[in-house]
Amino acid sequence: MNLSEQQIVEKIADILASENPSVVFCLEAPAMGRSIDLAFFKKNKVVGVEFKLTNWKKALTQAKDYKLVCDYSYICLPSNKISDKVIEAAQEIGVGVFAVDFDNSWPFIEVLPSIVSTEKWPFAAKKLKSFIRAGCA
């Protein structure tokens, strides 16, 4: 895959919009000083995803902060960048790991599930929900 991070996010957004029209999602959702690459509802829970091509450590730092506003928090990497080290580090902080999958209607393969967040700051979490529901506005 020779796409940039931005291109990957846009392609995933296209797949979500076309293949999963019932999924309400938002790109670059502002939350507590972060900008969540992709935030979407799954069974009324908010999932936040941070995309990176290589810098998984930085992705984990950001995804860890998403636990303040999201029920589930993931990093998403190209599958060939997901090593045991990445899984171990993600597991330690309760963040899940997605690999990109453009071949199916759901654009993610869940390599490691996210632990449900017990760290949510309720006021910011509520604000994020409203933002996503309002169509990212």
Place this chain on the structure above:
Amino acid sequence: MSLEEKDLLRLVRFGKSSEKEFLTGNFLGSYDVLVFNANIAVHNRASLTKFVAERCPQKSYFIDPLTHAFQHELVHIQSKSTKKKENADVSALKKSFLKLIDQYGSHLKEIVVTEGRSLRPKDLSSAQTVSELTKKVLDFQKECFAILQKKSDTSKYMKFLKKEGKLPDVKVEPSIYIAPYFFLDESLEWLQTNIECFNVAKESIADGKSAAEIIINLEVLNSKTLSNKLVNAYKKISPDWILLWVDDFDEHKANVETLTNYVNLINDLGKIGKVICLYGGYFSVSLSKFNICKNLKGVTHGMAYGEARDVVPVGGGIPVAKYYLPDIFQRLLFRDAVKAARQKDGFTSKISFHENICSCDECLKTITDEVQKTFNLFGITKTISKEGKPSKEYPTAATTEKCLRHYLNSKTTEYRDMRFLDLTSFLSHLKGQYLLLKSHLPSDSINHCQKWHETLKAYLPK
């Protein structure tokens, strides 16, 4: 009014008009000296004259002449809209700096405005040019708030108040006078000019009021050879006050070596004159509090954003509302403040918040039994969406004000109270906070505790 002989002066740098309300009222008695940047002083002369004369008549102040602004690329003092142009269009210089140039004499104007370039050391190589600039710079500091006072409505009002016995007979003049100064990088090419300007200035400044401002870069700070050269040069001119500013130096980010060199430099300069740090936080304050730097007489901060400052750009910048966590002497992004407060058991109850986080007037007023909900008032943002661009969050005016009041209250406690019995207890506190929070905060928000500990333990009594 002369600067008091206090153990430690709290100086506050005035940034913009909206800050006036935070410098008066309940806060008026909490600081000692107001510092004005010359460009702000000249650009808001009438309103600041009134402000100084009426609302802070007993307050010491001085004006930083900002002469260094004219040695850097002129793009740094251009107005925003013209910064994209390759060559500096002098008409595009910020109005405040054009006004300042008018104050500082024809030679400076000739170079910056007519020739359209920044100053070089050779521009001040003759006695005449040094003398003219120095005289103009000192006159400006003396007259900036005094001249208008004599002619304006403010003077009539002040005369009325004096007649009514409601205003003491106070002259409005700076507490110290700063000679023209220029930024010193590792070449030290401006050192001789600084010395010459000070020598001229000293002849017309009253005893006890002469000040030399020293701005250096990290290379100078971290080089024993260069800093010795610097100290030896200033030793020969004996300023009463030395105002120190280290470019690209942030107490919260510097490593142990740099922090140690900073302490050593303050001590070396302290053997020459009384030292004031122009930008500093609790690390600098602690150097005075624990007698590590005996002649460090003052530390300056701004309105929640002025504990460190780069030399360029000159002025400007957009402050971000953050929550100052008193126990680690650091402003935190709200999300990090939430994490820290959780870890410090700040949210169990109102009492635990005040015991473990903060009990300043602002926090006492804000935090109720709904602790989390009311703490959230320090982090409320509004989301601004522009077409084609990602939405961004900005703190509301109320949030910014709340964070600022809390910050100013916290600083009052730091300067005034002996919170820590001695250096040993302070170091123990730093270590404890680091261990408690290191797994919960980004490293650049907490590592300073460890570095301060490492630096200052060298000064424990043997």
